[in-house]
Amino acid sequence: MEKRTAMTHTGKSSRHSAHRKLGGPLMPLAHFGAWLYVLLLLSPLYYILISSQKTNIEIFRNPVSPVGSAGIGNYIAAVDYANLGQAVFNSAYITVGAEVLTLLLAVPAAYGLSRASGRLSLFIERIFALGFLIPGFAALMPTALLAISLGLFQTREFFILFLPATALPLTVILLVQAMRAIPKELEESAVLDGASTLEILWFIFMPLTMPTIVLVAIVDFLNFWNEYFFTLVIGGVQVEVRTIQVALPTLTSAMNSQFGILAAGIVVSLVPVYAVYALTARRMEEALIAGAVKG
Amino acid sequence: MPDAAAIVRPRSARPSRRPRGRQLSVMLLTAPALAWFAAFMVGPLVALFYFSLLDWPSLLAPSRFIGLGNFARMIDDPLIHQAAFNSALQVGIVVPTMLVISFMLGYYLSLMPPGHKVMRAALFTPVLLSASAQAMVFVGVFSPMGLVNATLRWLGLGMFVTPWLSSGGTAMACIIAVGIWSAVSLSTLMFATRIANISPEVMEASELDGCGHWSKMWRIAAPISWEFAGVVGMLQFLWVLFGSATLVLLLTRGGPGNSTATLAFLVYDVSFNRDQVGYGQAVAVVLFIVGVAGMIGIRTLFRART
Numbered sequence: 045m046e047k048r049t050a051m052t053h054t055g056k057s058s059r060h061s062a063h064r065k066l067g068g069p070l071m072p073l074a075h076f077g078a079w080l081y082v083l084l085l086l087s088p089l090y091y092i093l094i095s096s097q098k099t100n101i102e103i104f105r106n107p108v109s110p111v112g113s114a115g116i117g118n119y120i121a122a123v124d125y126a127n128l129g130q131a132v133f134n135s136a137y138i139t140v141g142a143e144v145l146t147l148l149l150a151v152p153a154a155y156g157l158s159r160a161s162g163r164l165s166l167f168i169e170r171i172f173a174l175g176f177l178i179p180g181f182a183a184l185m186p187t188a189l190l191a192i193s194l195g196l197f198q199t200r201e202f203f204i205l206f207l208p209a210t211a212l213p214l215t216v217i218l219l220v221q222a223m224r225a226i227p228k229e230l231e232e233s234a235v236l237d238g239a240s241t242l243e244i245l246w247f248i249f250m251p252l253t254m255p256t257i258v259l260v261a262i263v264d265f266l267n268f269w270n271e272y273f274f275t276l277v278i279g280g281v282q283v284e285v286r287t288i289q290v291a292l293p294t295l296t297s298a299m300n301s302q303f304g305i306l307a308a309g310i311v312v313s314l315v316p317v318y319a320v321y322a323l324t325a326r327r328m329e330e331a332l333i334a335g336a337v338k339g
Numbered sequence: 340m341p342d343a344a345a346i347v348r349p350r351s352a353r354p355s356r357r358p359r360g361r362q363l364s365v366m367l368l369t370a371p372a373l374a375w376f377a378a379f380m381v382g383p384l385v386a387l388f389y390f391s392l393l394d395w396p397s398l399l400a401p402s403r404f405i406g407l408g409n410f411a412r413m414i415d416d417p418l419i420h421q422a423a424f425n426s427a428l429q430v431g432i433v434v435p436t437m438l439v440i441s442f443m444l445g446y447y448l449s450l451m452p453p454g455h456k457v458m459r460a461a462l463f464t465p466v467l468l469s470a471s472a473q474a475m476v477f478v479g480v481f482s483p484m485g486l487v488n489a490t491l492r493w494l495g496l497g498m499f500v501t502p503w504l505s506s507g508g509t510a511m512a513c514i515i516a517v518g519i520w521s522a523v524s525l526s527t528l529m530f531a532t533r534i535a536n537i538s539p540e541v542m543e544a545s546e547l548d549g550c551g552h553w554s555k556m557w558r559i560a561a562p563i564s565w566e567f568a569g570v571v572g573m574l575q576f577l578w579v580l581f582g583s584a585t586l587v588l589l590l591t592r593g594g595p596g597n598s599t600a601t602l603a604f605l606v607y608d609v610s611f612n613r614d615q616v617g618y619g620q621a622v623a624v625v626l627f628i629v630g631v632a633g634m635i636g637i638r639t640l641f642r643a644r645t
Binding site for chain 1: 364365366367368369371372373375376378379380382383384386387390398440443444447448452454458459461462463464465466467468469470471472474475476477478479480482484485486489490493520523524525528529532551552553577580581584585588589603606607610611616619620623624626627630631634
């Protein structure tokens with residue numbers, strides 16, 4: 045009986061029947077397990093959010109209650125103590141600078157590779173493809189020495205120069221894929237009209253691949269903004285240079301286990317990322333999955 | 340959806356009949372990016388292998404070439420043994436656990452159960468956390484008066500209350516738990532995308548054969564996503580292996596004792612806090628080789644059975 049119903053449905057609404065049918069003895073268990081993970085995922089974040097406006101005593105006495113009396117006191121203390129304003133500025137400066145440089149390097153390179161043929165271009169493409177499988181973390185110390193030899197140790201400018209190199213492989217590969225899809229005829233007719241290489245890039249390729257450019261820009265934004273270890277070791281903890289990621293952990297030692305203040309600091313550090321997420325939610329989800337799958 | 344395999348071996352470009360001059364100008368466009376990549380990524384990596392052959396106490400001190408002396412020293416160093424064991428334990432638990440959980444969750448999500456949009460959004464939340472913000476969140480969660488102990492007291496399980504990060508028996512377990520916590524979210528979304536792409540006909544055919552979700556998940560979706568699981572596993576392997584540096588530094592500083600030191604953490608700690616720059620670079624070389632070998636291993640493992 046059931047088989048027959050399924051048969052009649054096939055063809056008419058095949059896509060829905062296959063994916064939407066929820067049943068079976070294990071399904072309640074699946075619902076439970078999935079939502080349990082969501083609970084485990086969100087409860088630490090909820091805990092941070094509510095703790096950020098509570099005093100230490102309130103956090104200890106009523107850890108799960110959302111009621112607190114510290115108001116924005118913790119936020120003011122966190123921002124004041126760790127100079128979070130300056131830190132956010134430093135992060136923004138590095139992120140924007142590195143982002144601009146990444147695109148300046150990657151867009152022409154991807155254009156070149158997508159149009160070229162022959163062994164050399166294949167070889168270059170393979171270098172970039174292998175590039176994002178290279179664990180760059182191992183080169184922490186040599187990179188610090190590079191910064192010293194450039195006279196850029198403990199400066200923000202070093203990261204504007206360095207971070208694009210870490211992002212180039214993925215950025216170039218994703219852009220090459222997008223640019224390959226552009227039909228050759230478009231370019232050929234532009235050449236006949238006397239357009240130069242750069243004009244073709246600017247007027248034809250960039251507008252047509254804008255969705256991919258936005259996508260890689262989002263992936264790179266997240267990676268640059270969230271970079272921690274290299275900025276800690278090479279940038280250092282001085283207030284004028286340190287990024288928000290480096291400034292945040294200084295709240296633990298300094299505030300003498302005033303957890304509410306640390307929590308407020310965490311929230312402040314997350315605001316820019318979640319603001320970008322709120323604006324570009326779907327693109328960002330797409331970007332993260334694409335970035336991960338292709339990394 | 341193109342996967343890493345397709346990228347590592349790009350399909351050959353079409354032959355073109357463009358004049359040489361144009362071809363050259365196009366190649367010039369890639370030169371700056373290549374130079375950048377060589378200077379900031381390849382250069383330091385090559386230098387790393389040379390530095391690992393030096394006896395070099397600190398950045399300001401003179402260095403001396405000692406060949407493979409640093410590597411010979413590692414063989415008898417109990418600190419390295421401990422770190423290698425911890426890294427192996429961490430990777431060995433996090434990667435398989437995360438693969439199984441996120442594959443099952445991904446399958447569940449691909450069925451579009453009620454509330455799947457909320458679930459998707461929830462899964463994205465931790466993906467946006469930076470390594471340092473994530474570590475700070477768990478400093479609070481595991482602190483003596485933190486969320487875990489509060490929950491235990493609330494459940495009437497007060498006897499299990501413990502300073503999680505500062506007792507030797509639990510600190511490494513916490514680091515591993517955080518690893519699973521953060522790895523599952525993005526991996527689930529990746530699996531959900533992959534499984535949703537399986538053609539509906541395949542799924543329906545199995546339904547006609549009377550397969551329930553459990554057997555559809557393991558007999559149909561799993562073999563189809565097998566190679567994809569290799570890509571996910573490879574990525575998470577790298578993140579866990581190298582990302583442990585931040586997690587360990589901020590949660591335990593390798594302590595208590597050296598019980599939570601991992602190889603990645605030692606690359607930092609030995610070079611900067613124990614004043615043995617050359618030795619630290621030898622550890623980095625080992626870590627690098629472990630990373631590459633593990634990646635190749637996971638790839639072959641997940642390719643062999645298809």
